[in-house]
Amino acid sequence: MFKKINLSIYIAILLSLLLVGCAKRNDTKDETIVSEIPQTKMETQEETTSNSTIESIDLEKAFKNINGCAVIYSPKNNHYSFYNEDMCKQQVSPYSTFKIISVLSGLENGVLSDETSKMSYNGTIYANADWNADLSLKDAFQKSCIWYFKQVIDTVGKDKIKEELISLKYGNCDISEWDGSNINPSADLNGFWLESSLAISPLEQVKVLETIFEGKSGYSTTNIQILKDLMLIEENELKKIYGKTGSGNGKAWFVGFSETMDDRDYFAIYLQDDTKQDSISGKKAMEIALTIINN
Template sequence: MISDFTMGFLLADAVIAVLIVIILFLKKALKAHISKRIQYNIWFLLLLALAVPFLPVRQEGFLHAVNLAGVLKEALPAKGNAEVGAGKDISGAAGTGWMQDFSVSVKGERIPFFSMVLFVLWLGGMAVTAGVTLSSGRKMRQLARSALPVQDQEINALFEECKKELGLGRKVKIYSSAYVRSPVAFGLFRPSILLPIRVIREFERKDIRYILLHELMHYRYWDIPVNYWVCLTRILYWFHPFVWYALKEMRTDREIACDAAVLAVLRQEDYTDYGNTLIQFAEKLSVASFSAASAMGGTKKQLKKRIISIAGFRPEGGWLKLKSGLVLLAAVLIVLLFLPGLMANAKGGEAPIPVAYETREDLGTYFGDYKGSFVLYDRKRQAYTIYNEKGSAKRVSPDSTYKIYSALFALENKVITPDSSHLDWDKTQYSFAAWNRDQDLDSAMENSVNWYFKTLDAKSGLASLEKDFHKIGYGNEDLSGGISNYWMESSLKISPLEQVRLLNSFCQNDFHFDEKNVEAVKKSLWLSGSGTNALYGKTGTGAVDGKNVNGWFIGFIETGDNTYTFALNINKEDSCKGSTAAKIALTILTSMGIDVPR
């Protein structure tokens, strides 16, 4: 998990750097066509994008088509858990041949040293940055405690007038302090404005009005809560120079937008006076370092930009507002296009539960010591029956059950055909005698021959497989574990519920594949038949470090007038076999009154 997160986060960081460059270019190129407020608001899109790598969401819709992270991941070495062991013959189960278990053990995931070092460094950097941020906040609280309410009644009356002018009904208090050199707005739950004593003593009434209007604008536009959000972002991305630069630019744009908002309520003849008031703080170069506070002062470079903006201020017209809206829309679309690259860690651990279903907790008696889940779909009744809701929605490795779709995709991609599916054995010796010979689709499916399906996948190609898995919406659609191992206790995950939905769609060919190809795969899945009834299915066993930890049996039963689609999954520290899952499933199906051909 740590290795996945570290790699995904690094890839997301690269995407973030590109996104920031594009946003900066967009703002600079279209500066004359964007209002000051929209120039600032565009940065909120970046803040949202920076949160995406930490959200438990999955990639959906058209965004998947531009999945930059998926391409980059495949170019990197495969993860440790994709290394194949010598294999373990776990046949010997009683019953017909299809209940034989053919599983190859993989090595349990080991966190690479490089990933662990990066992860620890990231945590350490966050701790240091968080400490500095908390220290700044503590200093701000100490200043607030030492500040005194403004006693000058004229200033208090002016403050109330400014609040009324801006339509602020919230209770904002005003204090004075000898320890600050620039006006500061602070306080998330107890909003306050802190004025330097020298401002009250030395500044004229009109200058104080400008100051109060500016600081109150921060509350009007909820800048203080946003500052907390910015602080968290700075902690998470303490190592990212592009993010730090973007946040600095965002602060400057915030003050410029605040200046523009103040100028919009002033008379045109007051613009110069407002700029001169700002210059007085430039002389002191006083800027609050308090992480969640907003100060009127700033660096020379920031104040220079603000003065230039004030000098060129013009009231916003309808045409500027329209252009600003269009630019903001363009920025939204750009960020949406980059979302897949930011979702490198968003796999989606659970599938949605259907709206209507019947729970059968009494079926738990059939599982014995195994943890597991069972899902059945009755096509005639269009009804689901579920045992273990949580387990039925949990995504786990599909293991050999994926071979149903590997075969279907190979047929669709013309790697094999229904009439010509033969592949020559390359003489590599395997632990299972049934694998050590030439294969066709029927024999390979019956004996779950790994090398056959790996060859099909290799000939189809990763790009084609990703497109195909996305087309049918297969689980988390994650093939980053490598083209030879993604299905084997690696990156690809699917829930029992999704298995049933997909298999039902496969049977009805809802995805509009070639009917001959669908029939060829169905033929390879045939297990037994009696009269008008036929049983089709595929087992799967997941083995890690020589222990069988995951067992599957999925399939469908066709009767004269109905089709029942099912999936059963069991998991345990050891002894989970596809053959065991098959026995449990067939017992459950029989207990439900379904005629299971033997």
């Protein structure tokens, strides 16, 4: 009798230990999955440049003591040039550079037809006087009008936008805060691309632009040409420069590409400097970019 009881107890103890061991293994697995999420994002960006030549460039004079970074990519040579490479791989809000995607999505989904397309101005008087009108697509893009592109995005809809972002590998593809985080006073001046859920790195910006303008996306050549015309910043007989600014809260972007007869280089300039908020703007980022490109 004593031996039988001992045997029963022994079996029960073994079963308990096995169950505890399984629970610990499952917990460990979950912790591992969670801890690997940020690492996976960084590895994806590392893979982007894994078969390319890479160089670090000194652009301190161009940035003039403003904290920021730059990445330039030549598809022809499969070559990346970085200024502050680590910063170029950090995901941040795209701000108004996202209007590049808004234009294409609106055109592809029939919300917009060409550069003359208008949305419904509701008569609101905005602090930015340039927005107080029934704007065309060309005017809205050049004046970076938030309410116009908020209407475009809302009309296209969440499912289609999500699908397009995933196809483009646009940063974290996170549109969960569809209506934004209320950084601006009215609802039609907020959205997921303005200091909210969507984030993208300068390196990823360059890859998205290359995907679009090298004909690797699903967007039509007609709509890409309309966007390209909207993005033209300056031109001469040797070179054309295309781009879009974006800014907010001491952060600023200028992303785009330069084009010659037989070559195209993509770039992203990003500034983030809380100590110089008054001087940080999309215009400043563009000035830095043009200095770099034209030298």
